[in-house]
Amino acid sequence: STFTSLLVCSLLQMGWGDLGAFGEPSKETPNLDQMASEGMLFLDFYTASPLCSPSRAALLTGRLPVRNGFYTTNAHARNAYTPQDIVGGIPDSELLLPELLKKAGYVNKIIGKWHLGHRPQFHPLKHGFDEWFGSPNCHFGPFDNRALPNIPVYRDWEMIGRYYEDFKIDRKTGEANLTQIYLQEALDFISKQQASQQPFFLYWAIDATHAPVYASKHFLGTSQRGLYGDAVREIDDSIGKILKHLQKLGISENTFVFFTSDNGAALISAPQQGGSNGRFLCGKQTTFEGGMREPAIAWWPGHIPAGGVSHQLGNVMDLFTTSLSLAGLQPPGDRQIDGIDLSPAILQGKLIDRPIFYYRGDEMMAVRVGLYKAHYWTWSNSWEEYSKGIDFCPGQNVSGVTTHTQEEHTTLPLLFHLGRDPGEKYPLSFVSDEYQKVLGQISAVVQQHKATMVPGVPQLNVCDKAVMNWSPPGCEKLGKCLTPPKSDPKKCFWPH
């Protein structure tokens, strides 16, 4: 067959340093490491936001969250996502990857977390996906179904149960067999598509590494790293099984597979419920490297040279553009697309010059150009939060860098050389020749970016308990409809 199917595995908040191939000291990811040795390892790959929902919106639209609306203007430089009471979601005006692929005959499935809004108009099947197994929000809980409803699990248009009720997660032992269910869904979908000879896009967005972390019985207690490591081992094992399945069905050379994550490891939950960002600074919620640099592997036997290592600056938004390219489609021409086509980097080892922008809300906090990164704003979180023990950079305080007040550096950005100093510990001297020369180059990039930036309508400003998952479609068949409280829309509170 001549089509190219697409499989994107996007783990929730797995960190750069969580894989053996990226130096995790327990080296417990033999399948992912083998995937890398058979494919291409990306060492300089980024997400578009240090938080889940905006990152996933960017992946599926190829656009920065500040353009596609996945940000807030409630306060300056705040991360925002889609909790149960969020009113917004992915706007109809956005074109998602599956919507475009559909026109080329692709069958699209999402397995796992959607994260782009849970109200009816935001349903993934209204935005290009043909099938869905998973949930709209994070698997927080258990809730009492009074103050908060438990999160529903959908099959396609309707819910088929709720977490903690019909899909067990044992908060004491960490046991849940959800990854096994997600794995089986993936294998079945791939088999079905192979049998019907239709190209597919599978978005495997699993969440075992997001707190509350879980693993199935077979994997519990098997890792040196504790429960988090058990979850990683199960995911590693599952990805190995998916790749072997593609090979067994004879379609591995027709399927482009990309593995990455949506934000850096949540160090605040480490070590029991959070992973590792290797030697990078801080984690999830921050625009330091630990918050936004991601593990990434491309695999496509017969097309990608085995054992390749790429320093191409990549971004989850590139998966949009690259996937379209591999499917023989053009990206939409009526809007700004931030993702680039990585296929020359992946297939011919080329290096494409492009910057990486680090945003919190609608504030450009930092930019990377080549090996240099300039911070225009620094902030980890507020003193108020920090004094309560909320620390996004545990054991990693860098004076003047991991600041607890929002520090503006727009006239004299903090500049780091990420090759010599990947941990962002040693800012270049403002008076050095190197600083002056590099800042000139970066300033031009930033100026051009800002001059053409048209923010979208912010979707993550308003929260309302009435919009929670009280009565998702299908609830009546299960006797699981709950009565919503009275509508009381408010500004969402985004502390960091």
Place this chain on the structure above:
Amino acid sequence: STFTSLLVCSLLQMGWGDLGAFGEPSKETPNLDQMASEGMLFLDFYTASPLCSPSRAALLTGRLPVRNGFYTTNAHARNAYTPQDIVGGIPDSELLLPELLKKAGYVNKIIGKWHLGHRPQFHPLKHGFDEWFGSPNCHFGPFDNRALPNIPVYRDWEMIGRYYEDFKIDRKTGEANLTQIYLQEALDFISKQQASQQPFFLYWAIDATHAPVYASKHFLGTSQRGLYGDAVREIDDSIGKILKHLQKLGISENTFVFFTSDNGAALISAPQQGGSNGRFLCGKQTTFEGGMREPAIAWWPGHIPAGGVSHQLGNVMDLFTTSLSLAGLQPPGDRQIDGIDLSPAILQGKLIDRPIFYYRGDEMMAVRVGLYKAHYWTWSNSWEEYSKGIDFCPGQNVSGVTTHTQEEHTTLPLLFHLGRDPGEKYPLSFVSDEYQKVLGQISAVVQQHKATMVPGVPQLNVCDKAVMNWSPPGCEKLGKCLTPPKSDPKKCFWPH
């Protein structure tokens, strides 16, 4: 042929995180990474001291520095080494690996830094080596030959020049072609031994990654990481050439090759002159993981299964015992040997239960048993030094752990689980069941260790400017003899 030659590459202060295979984000060590993929990677391998000389004394004697005399009692828990004015060195009573191998017909060569004393009685050719190309001390300088002489470079018994005079190191550009010279020495020695069909032990103790860091012209400016990375690239390239040479000569299946380092990366010199310990805590001079966990690779085609990964707790002292075992020899029975025979771990993938002890001077600072590490004393360095900017843990302060006063925890050790928490950031609660259970096991190990510990005569207590490298053997032929000052022995000052 049936003999097993032995090649130990021991880099000066290369860190655990400096290799691509161990997660260095620039991934610039393709040859070492390939060596690992063809051999066995050791993830839990240690040195016997967080400083150079004691580490090397331990490697060559199979004994802890506190036993072989490579320590000081001038002050509590101090690191000591062999500067030019040191009076002591390796005692005649110690049996070194080459001395023992000699009896089995091995020809032994050391290339690079000796580090076990520079006075005549400590000469490596008096301690079992047959050949030497290199220097007795670190390549500090340039000196004025008045206050301090430049360090001599020896060929076998005699000096053939001095650093900065006959062996150039450009402190401004970092250019020096020493690694190329050391490489050629290694290739020539291997060729000679292959031609004469005699088994050999080559101890390749090169030093380009020790400040002042250097690289040859061809490698300068080639690394993303700056000069330090240039040095790493040159070493990586050299090791690739050595392994290919063994293969070309048809003796790779008769040569056991082991790559490791002598202490953790010197973070105090980073990023320009120091490397990376990955996500481990602190660096050289400390008994945190960053100071003592080392990169390690065993390579022996046809004997070691390719692509193996071992969690065996290993130590540089094991190279003594393992080498003897591979040469068919017994370790001496008249003394305590701390190294163990790793061949079952290397050849059959077995795991041998054994503790790792972390010493500073004659103080056991910490011990690792399984995945647990107990700190009995914590110290990075003094407030006095720290206030001058000497920081062994830059950007890594962990309150109550990286202390600047010597903190005794002998009744309630700080306990870490290195699987869940490799960065030693989260001590276990003293009141947890886990703490109580594990401490009982560790206490038994420590008690037994201390009960049988008989310290050797400390060699690193006395310093004297008169013993410096003023007039090494051979100086007269070169007209490079200098007049020593009057003898004035003093207690050496060891600040940390």
